[in-house]
Amino acid sequence: MPTLPPEGAVPPSQQPHQAREVAESFGVDPERYDRARPRYPDALVAAVLDAAAGASVVDVGIGTGIVARQFRAAGCSVLGVEADARMAAWAREHGGFEVEVARFEDWDPAGRAFDAVVSGQTWHWIDPAAGAVRAARALRAGGRLAAFWNVDQPSSEVAEAFDAVYRRVLPGSLAAGQWAAPGESRYGGLTTRAADGIRASGAFGDPQEWHFGWERTWTRDQWLDQLPTTGGHTRLPAARLAEVLAGVAEAVDAMGGAFTMRYTAVVVAAERRLSA
Numbered sequence: 385m386p387t388l389p390p391e392g393a394v395p396p397s398q399q400p401h402q403a404r405e406v407a408e409s410f411g412v413d414p415e416r417y418d419r420a421r422p423r424y425p426d427a428l429v430a431a432v433l434d435a436a437a438g439a440s441v442v443d444v445g446i447g448t449g450i451v452a453r454q455f456r457a458a459g460c461s462v463l464g465v466e467a468d469a470r471m472a473a474w475a476r477e478h479g480g481f482e483v484e485v486a487r488f489e490d491w492d493p494a495g496r497a498f499d500a501v502v503s504g505q506t507w508h509w510i511d512p513a514a515g516a517v518r519a520a521r522a523l524r525a526g527g528r529l530a531a532f533w534n535v536d537q538p539s540s541e542v543a544e545a546f547d548a549v550y551r552r553v554l555p556g557s558l559a560a561g562q563w564a565a566p567g568e569s570r571y572g573g574l575t576t577r578a579a580d581g582i583r584a585s586g587a588f589g590d591p592q593e594w595h596f597g598w599e600r601t602w603t604r605d606q607w608l609d610q611l612p613t614t615g616g617h618t619r620l621p622a623a624r625l626a627e628v629l630a631g632v633a634e635a636v637d638a639m640g641g642a643f644t645m646r647y648t649a650v651v652v653a654a655e656r657r658l659s660a
Contacts, residue, residue, distance in 0.1 A: 412618055414474040418448035420610030422534055424504060425596045428649050429454050435653060436528040438499035444488045444515070444531075445506030447471045449479035455502065463498070465491050489514040497524040507531035507652075508574050512581025520587035523656040529588065531578050532651040535571040538563065542643050549631035553624070559616040571650050578652040588654035596649040604636040607643075 433439065439460040443452045446464030448471060456462050464483035466472040472483040484491065488510050501519040503510070519529045538546070547563035554560050579591040608629050611617055617625055636643060 412470075413613065414448050414471055416609065417471075417613045418450065418474065418478070420606070420613055421450055421505075422600060422610075422647070423450060424454060424532065424534065425598050425649050426454075428532060428594075428596045428651060429458050431594060431596075432500060432502060432528060432530045432532075432651070432653065433458055433460070435530075435655070436500040437524060437526040440498045440500070442493075442498050442501045442519075442522055444501060444503035444510065444519075446475050446481065446483055447506070449475040449481050451502060451504035452481050453479060460500075488518055491518060493518075493522040496522065498522050498527060499524060500528045500530065502529075503531045505533055507578055508533075512577045513584045514581075516581045516585035516588065520585055520656055525656055525658045527656040528653060529582065529656070530651055530653040532649060533571060533574060535648045535650055537646040537648055539644075539646070541639065542645065545635040545639065546632065549628065549635055553627050553631050557616075562616075571648070575650060575652050582652070582654045587657055589657060591652050591654040594651040594653065596651070597646070598649065599644055599646045601642055601644045602636075603642045604633055607636060608633060 433455075439458075441452075441455050441460045441462045443449075443455070443462050443464045446452050446462075446466045447468075449464070452462040452464055452475065462481060464472065464475055464481050465486055465488050466475065466483050467485070467487045469485050472485045475481045475483050486492075501522055507515065516529065523529065543563045547561075550557070550560045550563065575593055579593070582588050582591045611629065611632065612625060617628065620628065
């Protein structure tokens with residue numbers, strides 16, 4: 385799914401974290417977001433916790449609590465940090481999470497020390513250098529920073545079908561070319577920026593990159609339900625979004641009404657140094 389920047393929304397002159405109007409647009413429909421967005425492999429959660437010093441977790445960009453619920457189910461206590469007050473309210477009311485409303489770069493851990501700082505599908509909206517410094521302030525020595533993303537790896541049939549829709553409906557947009565992007569290019573910029581920010585902070589050991597493959601079969605209605613929650617679509621005019629959805633619906637119907645999407649869940653993780 386098109387979950388990664390740019391999603392047809394971030395101008396090429398900007399880094400994703402500079403596009404604040406996009407970064408803070410996902411709370412327009414938190415119920416749909418929570419219902420439709422995919423989760424993460426249990427093996428990913430286990431790997432982060434195996435490498436962490438304990439079970440107190442800060443979830444950066446908690447959103448509706450998708451990541452937080454998975455870590456809570458694994459036995460963690462989770463504090464959310466969220467820039468969008470609408471998302472924070474949803475996570476509090478429907479997930480029972482404690483959430484502090486702030487951009488992570490400005491958030492104050494107030495002397496608290498945590499075992500892990502995690503960020504699912506949101507670290508690209510954080511300044512990578514300032515975010516790593518802030519994470520280091522919140523982590524106890526030996527704690528773990530882990531930023532991760534679900535990266536779609538479409539088959540050639542799916543990629544070509546969706547590419548044709550976006551080139552027709554949104555010609556000239558960044559979204560119009562993203563389905564043709566090959567393999568590692570779909571996440572290489574994300575992981576490189578995250579790792580470079582971690583190194584620049586001077587507070588962590590060498591970042592590691594972990595990959596977890598998984599797949600999901602999407603029906604047409606499921607795919608159309610989640611599509612408006614992604615960054616290339618949250619700010620589209622209603623008429624243009626309807627045109628995109630109609631084109632995508634036709635493409636999925638032509639594939640038999642459903643398709644299987646392969647994903648790679650990509651993690652950039654690093655340990656807080658004993659001294660920095």
